[in-house]
Amino acid sequence: MKVLDQRNLPEDRPSTMDESGRRVFVFPAAVSGFWRHARTVVEIFLIIFFLVLPWIKIGGHQALLLDIGNRRFSTFGLTFWAHDAPLIFFLLAFLAIGLAFITAVWGRVWCGWACPQTVFIDGVFRRLEYWIIGSHIQQRNLAKAPWNPGKFVKLSFLWSLFVIVSLVIAHSFLAYFVGADRLVEMTQHNPGENWTIFVVMAFTTAVILFDFGWFREQFCIIMCPYGRFQSVLMDDDSLTVSYDPVRGEPRRGSAGKGQKEGDCINCYKCIDVCPTGIDIRRGLQLECIGCTACIDICDEVMQKIDEPKGLIRYATGSSLKGIATKWLRPRVAIYSVLLVAVVGALLFSVSKREDIVVTVLRAKDNPYQVVSNGDEGEDVINHFKMHMKNQSFDDLKLRVALPADWLAKNVEIISQNKTVELEAGKNVTLHFFVKFPKEIMGSEGMKNITVDFINLKDNEILIEEDVKLVGPKSI
Numbered sequence: 001m002k003v004l005d006q007r008n009l010p011e012d013r014p015s016t017m018d019e020s021g022r023r024v025f026v027f028p029a030a031v032s033g034f035w036r037h038a039r040t041v042v043e044i045f046l047i048i049f050f051l052v053l054p055w056i057k058i059g060g061h062q063a064l065l066l067d068i069g070n071r072r073f074s075t076f077g078l079t080f081w082a083h084d085a086p087l088i089f090f091l092l093a094f095l096a097i098g099l100a101f102i103t104a105v106w107g108r109v110w111c112g113w114a115c116p117q118t119v120f121i122d123g124v125f126r127r128l129e130y131w132i133i134g135s136h137i138q139q140r141n142l143a144k145a146p147w148n149p150g151k152f153v154k155l156s157f158l159w160s161l162f163v164i165v166s167l168v169i170a171h172s173f174l175a176y177f178v179g180a181d182r183l184v185e186m187t188q189h190n191p192g193e194n195w196t197i198f199v200v201m202a203f204t205t206a207v208i209l210f211d212f213g214w215f216r217e218q219f220c221i222i223m224c225p226y227g228r229f230q231s232v233l234m235d236d237d238s239l240t241v242s243y244d245p246v247r248g249e250p251r252r253g254s255a256g257k258g259q260k261e262g263d264c265i266n267c268y269k270c271i272d273v274c275p276t277g278i279d280i281r282r283g284l285q286l287e288c289i290g291c292t293a294c295i296d297i298c299d300e301v302m303q304k305i306d307e308p309k310g311l312i313r314y315a316t317g318s319s320l321k322g323i324a325t326k327w328l329r330p331r332v333a334i335y336s337v338l339l340v341a342v343v344g345a346l347l348f349s350v351s352k353r354e355d356i357v358v359t360v361l362r363a364k365d366n367p368y369q370v371v372s373n374g375d376e377g378e379d380v381i382n383h384f385k386m387h388m389k390n391q392s393f394d395d396l397k398l399r400v401a402l403p404a405d406w407l408a409k410n411v412e413i414i415s416q417n418k419t420v421e422l423e424a425g426k427n428v429t430l431h432f433f434v435k436f437p438k439e440i441m442g443s444e445g446m447k448n449i450t451v452d453f454i455n456l457k458d459n460e461i462l463i464e465e466d467v468k469l470v471g472p473k474s475i
Ligand code: SF4
Pocket: 243, 248, 263, 264, 265, 266, 267, 268, 269, 270, 271, 281, 297, 298, 301, 311, 312
């Protein structure tokens, strides 16, 4: 196994790769300090949030459910289906533009603080390694050592814990897609009864184990598309973890004759702690995930040599050159405007969205029919076609009815079905007739009435729909 040589990092390739393209392993040292503590708090919060969120219900539905199989989605009380294309589009646009905005202003803050890859590797997997194997030096020594019983026991224990953690993450992850309640129910049955989910679960666990346990930051360096995009999303005014060369250079041992040395004592500790194995002193690099470890360790070094902290710090490229940072600049303004527009469109779509959409149209036959009602006179019949779409997550049973004042005037609804059964996410079309005494038409030959749709679950009116009746003028 090849391990990183902090003092001889290559110039022409990622330091986690040797000249033949093989993996060079990095064993970053643990750090403490202000940013380490802040990140620990954020990681604990995010991990708890990730594990708990599938169990939270809003309005009787899982707070965040992405049920791709049934093409239904629930996000914090807002439920929508695959056919709600504008909502999905605005939501995705919000996430994409939001990330672009954050990157333009705060650089790779997502990577260092909130990306699940970093949060789980740094917050769980690497901590287990420090706990079971020891410091980065002990880890490196164990990796290089030949196999013996001690190494076997330590690594078996470590990887058993990795498997358990991966299983927990995979179950929680899948709960977002199949629903937490359904997942619990499935775990109580034989895997053979839910083969597909079982295979997906096993595959997800294996991917997590491989990625978080072994592949690690190689994913950020080689595979992550966002890492590639950052160079176009950021500029000299974006905030990044940066080394201050004005203050640091010439570093110890590199000053020319008569030249005063800078504050960097060339201790290599910033490389020691870097999970991607880079030297931040070479400037902003694609491999930097903004984890802040080098800030903390360098601050510790500066304290020891009695120099002010901040040789490595959050800074913009402009501020390092002594130029004032422009927070409001064209790209930030454009992202802000787009973000406001997308949020506005999203809120507008949500406010206009109804759980039950009803369309009542006059059927394509005669506008009305006059029929005899025996000795008392004549009735008029209007034929309507009704289309209903249930966009909620609940199955509904509705009764079509008329308000009491119209019933008192002998207006009645004639329908094939007494009730309408409307499954969640489904449409239904049905025909109904309204029969009424000819006299109520009056001199205009038309009358507006209201048709009620009563939810049989609670006997409350769910929808009121205006319907225009037509017939012969009665005066
Ligand atoms: S930790 Fe600070 S002092 Fe040490 S090499 Fe890195 S930048 Fe220089």
